[in-house]
Each structure stands twice: as C-alpha cells, then as structure tokens.
Amino acid sequence: MLKKQAELKAYYDNFPNIDATTNLTNPDIKKAEEFTKSILNRKPSGRVTEKDTACHVLNKLLGNKDQQCLFYDSASGINLHDASGNLADIGFEDKPFVLKLNSIQGLGGDKSTKTDEDDIKLVEILENFIEQNKSHAIIEDICDRLAKAHGVDKNSIVIKNVFFGTFNVVYTVLNLARTVVTELHKTSQKLKAQFGQFVSAKLHPLLFRPSFDIAFFDARGNKTFSSQSETYQIGPPGRTKTYTTAPGWTRYGLNVLGKSAYVNDDWLHPFQHAGNWYRAFHGTGGAQQIDFRDSNAYSGENTACVDALSSIFQDGFRPARTAAYGPGVYCSPNPVWLEDSRYAGKVELDTAQGKKKFK
Structure with a gap:
C-alpha cells in the first residue's frame, strides 16, 4: 500500500498546476507564445528531418483551431512544463485532474478534526471502495462538489485514485466539453469555493495547451527507414509478434525514456528487449x-x-x-x-x- 501511494504521489506531483498553465500573464508563457508564432507562422522547410517540420506536424497532431501547442527553448531560460514525457499517454481517452486538500475533514458530513493518521487510514478505506466501485459518503460528496466546480453532471465525474501527502484526489471528467477546457483558468477558484481545505489543482500535461521544449526530440530515436521493409520479433519469449518497419518513412524520437511513470524503459528500449510493447x-x-x-x-x-x-x-x-x-x-x-x-x-x-x- 505504501509503495503504491508513493508511486502515485511521484507521478501526479509532476503534473503542472492549473493556475500556472492558464496564467496568460506569465512572462515565460508570453515568450513561448512568441517563439511558437515564429515557428508556426513560417512555412515549414518541408524536410522531414528538421525540427520546424516536426513542430508543425506535432501541432497538427495535438493542437486544434481553439488552441495551439506551445513550443519553447529551455536553453533560453524559459521554464515551463515539458509535456513530451507524457506523450505515451496520447491514446488515453480521459486525462486526469488532481485535487490537493489539506485534509479530509468536512467531507461526507464528518466535521471532526482529523490527524494525519486518520487521513492515511481513510485513504486506504477509500481506495478499496474505489477499486470495488462501491459507494461511500465521502466519495459521493467529493463527486458532488467537483461536478459543481466544473459545471457538469455528477455522473461525469470519475474518481480514479486517492493518495496521501496531504489528501489528493485523482479524477476525470467524462467527455470533457471544450467549454469546460476553455474555462480552466477559473477552475481553481471554483474548487476553492467547494472545498474548504483546498490547496491546489493540477491537470494532465496533455489536457490543455501542451507545451514542448524543442529539446524534447531525442536524437536516439530519429531514423529515416530504408526503402525496403525489415521485420523483427517484438515481445516476451514465446509470445512475440512481428514488427514491420515503415519503408521510406521518417521517425522522430521523442524524449519519453527515463520517466518515473514507468518502472523502467523496457517497454521501448533497448529495442527487442523482452519487455518491449507490441507495435x-x-x-x-x-x-x-x-x-x-x-x-x-x-x-x-x-x-x-x-x-x-x-x-x-x-x-x-x-x-x-x-x-x-x-x-x-x-x-x-x-x-x-x-x-x-x-x-x-x-x-x-x-x-x-x-x-x-x-x-
């Protein structure tokens, strides 16, 4: 239990703060916006091996007409959250928020004073209820308050995890409407109004205007494949699947190795390790x-x-x-x-x- 809680905390603590992400007056965001315009307002070179073309492609993939990606150069002293380490989550349908509270006190109608030990014990209980998809007064109360803060139906709120280190709630909003996303700059204030023990709110790095350090490209993964396909066996011994390379295509390596979200890099590196994911x-x-x-x-x-x-x-x-x-x-x-x-x-x-x- 303690190990799982530590892993959850390490992963979700790395999420960016909603206020920092949506603060358009932040000097670093303003610099990144100008830098992004300098890339996207110019025609790409057309050479697939060059970063400007890659940035245009990435913006096409992750951006939309309501918001572009942000690109920045950390070498210029700009300090933003680099979302490249979360690109492995790109296929996840629901990307979570994380609500941090000082304590569980006051939730579920319980107004008694809570110690840290009380919160730890209650977190263990709530985790079991969540895993078994059972109702609990505190979980129901949290869902009610979150629904009001986001302006959605209560059934759209899904509690994924809770973990201690104060008290943290990981949740998603089903079928997240564009209006909800564009109102994110008001989210912290709305959550603060609903939760008296409010400390902060975080969001998944790919959920809103993802920002990328241009150094996020990992040259180790860059490759232009030959005109002839090659085949390899990928996966655990006895259960391998054939991986066929894409002839003539160019692959961009992204900086996704060495991330705390994974126990190790076997899912991708080294190539043909028994732990590699199928492709x-x-x-x-x-x-x-x-x-x-x-x-x-x-x-x-x-x-x-x-x-x-x-x-x-x-x-x-x-x-x-x-x-x-x-x-x-x-x-x-x-x-x-x-x-x-x-x-x-x-x-x-x-x-x-x-x-x-x-x-």
Whole structure:
C-alpha cells in the first residue's frame, strides 16, 4: 500500500498546476507564445528531418483551431512544463485532474478534526471502495462538489485514485466539453469555493495547451527507414509478434525514456528487449465528419485525416464504423499494406520547397 501511494504521489506531483498553465500573464508563457508564432507562422522547410517540420506536424497532431501547442527553448531560460514525457499517454481517452486538500475533514458530513493518521487510514478505506466501485459518503460528496466546480453532471465525474501527502484526489471528467477546457483558468477558484481545505489543482500535461521544449526530440530515436521493409520479433519469449518497419518513412524520437511513470524503459528500449510493447499502425485516411464527437474538430474533407489525429488525442479512438471482424479499433502490424490502402491519408502542406504531400 505504501509503495503504491508513493508511486502515485511521484507521478501526479509532476503534473503542472492549473493556475500556472492558464496564467496568460506569465512572462515565460508570453515568450513561448512568441517563439511558437515564429515557428508556426513560417512555412515549414518541408524536410522531414528538421525540427520546424516536426513542430508543425506535432501541432497538427495535438493542437486544434481553439488552441495551439506551445513550443519553447529551455536553453533560453524559459521554464515551463515539458509535456513530451507524457506523450505515451496520447491514446488515453480521459486525462486526469488532481485535487490537493489539506485534509479530509468536512467531507461526507464528518466535521471532526482529523490527524494525519486518520487521513492515511481513510485513504486506504477509500481506495478499496474505489477499486470495488462501491459507494461511500465521502466519495459521493467529493463527486458532488467537483461536478459543481466544473459545471457538469455528477455522473461525469470519475474518481480514479486517492493518495496521501496531504489528501489528493485523482479524477476525470467524462467527455470533457471544450467549454469546460476553455474555462480552466477559473477552475481553481471554483474548487476553492467547494472545498474548504483546498490547496491546489493540477491537470494532465496533455489536457490543455501542451507545451514542448524543442529539446524534447531525442536524437536516439530519429531514423529515416530504408526503402525496403525489415521485420523483427517484438515481445516476451514465446509470445512475440512481428514488427514491420515503415519503408521510406521518417521517425522522430521523442524524449519519453527515463520517466518515473514507468518502472523502467523496457517497454521501448533497448529495442527487442523482452519487455518491449507490441507495435502496430493505425490509419486515419477513412476519417469522415461523422467520426468526430466535436463537430468543430472537423475542418474539411481534405484535412480530415489530420483532424482525426487531433481527435484521437482529445477524445480517444473511435470504434470502427465498418467492423468486418467485430466491434473495436482496427490496426495493422504491416505499414506497407496500410500505406497502399485507403487507410493512410495524405495532406498537402505549403512548405518552403513548395507544396508537398505528407502521409
């Protein structure tokens, strides 16, 4: 129990503070906005191995018409939260908030004074109730207050974890509406009004205007694959799957190794370690307007495949409309087949080398 609590605390304490993330008067944010404009307002070079093109691609993936990503250079003294270490979470449908309180005192109608030991014991009890999906007066009270603070129905609040180090609540807001996201700068004040023991509120780094240090690219992962596919066996002994490289494609390495969210780097590095995750490819070439939960996320037929990348980031994968082998999300371990099919979309980008098509 103590080990799990320590791991939760280490992971979630690294989330950025909502107030710091949404404070548009922060000098570092202003500098990052100018730096971002200097990149995105220029045509990308068109050379896929250069960072400016990579930044345009990343903004297409994670940004949308309501908000862009922020790029900054830590070498210039700008100090923002680098979200690159959380890119492995990109497919998570619900990205959590973390509410920090001084104490559990006052929740669930219990107004008695609580000691640190009382809070620790109660955290253990609440964790068991959460794991078993059982109702508890304190959990219900927290959900009520969170729903009021975010302006959503109580059923949209899902408590994921609680952990001590004061008292912390990890929760998500289901189907997070764009209006809720744009009102995040008011969230702390609304939470403070609901929780007398309020200390701070944090959010997942990819949830709102993710910021990236341009040093987040990890050269160890950069690679332009040869024109001929190669195959490798990935996964644990006896249960390996074939990984086929994407011929002629360029891969950007991102700084996701050595992160506290994972016990070690075996999931990715070294290549072909028995702990490596399986690898497969998902194409968005067939994306249509009906595939978007938020109609504002769809900007047109010509760019639907790129809009779909942002939609997957924001809302998670959508089950396939045509499900020949049953409901679910379809992917392929063979990028050659995917590239030659209708599933790999193409987008034309105006670059310094003229108009170029990117898959």
